[in-house]
Amino acid sequence: MQLLKEKVLNEGIVLSNQVLKVDSFLNHQMDPVLMKEVGKEFKRLFADQSIDRVLTIESSGIAPGIMTALELEVPLIFARKQKSLTLREDIFVEKVYSFTKQETNEITVSRKFIQPGERVLIVDDFLANGEAAFGLARIVEQAGAEVAGIGIVIEKAFQPGGRLLKEAGYRVESLVRVAALDNGMVTFAE
């Protein structure tokens, strides 16, 4: 997605060979026009899929998620993250490890919002090790629903998440794929 590549090149800050900071348009300040285009692009990429819901995770997934849901004319659900949790029967829970924060969170979705047999599109802002995407996919499957696909705004293709998700049988569409962050520079894949 050309508009997004330009944003990454113009506004992304390479903090290390692992970390790309995009807080001016994606995960602290957000560019609503770009988010709208992201939604349109996910609609186009998954046009061959029937989709009943979009599922994302708080907080940075919500803006691309709601725009995708708007384009697809389906509801958005966002999973909540919590450090620990009293077990409750009315929610799906999965553990998700964050390599960035070096902590495990529990992510939760209310059972009433994913029904057996539904087809759910997962959307997230970043894909690195794939922990969050796998956690969301496990929640969809716990519900007896099916993952229609996984839409990612920025994939760090030098980390294993994308490969692992594809090996597990999921269709992953990333709007930009970053191949490397060496020498303070962003290099795109493909």
Next chain:
Amino acid sequence: MQLLKEKVLNEGIVLSNQVLKVDSFLNHQMDPVLMKEVGKEFKRLFADQSIDRVLTIESSGIAPGIMTALELEVPLIFARKQKSLTLREDIFVEKVYSFTKQETNEITVSRKFIQPGERVLIVDDFLANGEAAFGLARIVEQAGAEVAGIGIVIEKAFQPGGRLLKEAGYRVESLVRVAALDNGMVTFAE
């Protein structure tokens, strides 16, 4: 806002005379068409204001915030919540007490995203005691910027936040105002 009143009546669940659960369309599952209408309505209500940014707080403020920012053609910033924080020079920090969760969070915004002299519209999903809105307003003022107004999706008008914000000189526009939640029923104000 009629569409929102209908949603509250049809899907809102009165858990007690203090708590209205709207997780089917506003703060867990989200209705993207409703969020788009919310954005249009805030644009209409604040049409007399010049607005440089929209500011909200994670997580449930992000969807109405991004739709408002899209309509106004300005960026959205969302404040992050954290339990405690290492002090850093590059962020604005304010303490916000949550009566619901009975805990104090620190809310933070990067200094680079609000400039002196800017006019900032604050948007949030709920207004009860006003703690979050006051915290966001103090961040705007720390930045030397000005609060152009406060847009609220659902105000619990039987709690003091709206009155306190108005007494402090802020313009508050709430899309629906709930006067009471007695006997399991929602009563709207005015």
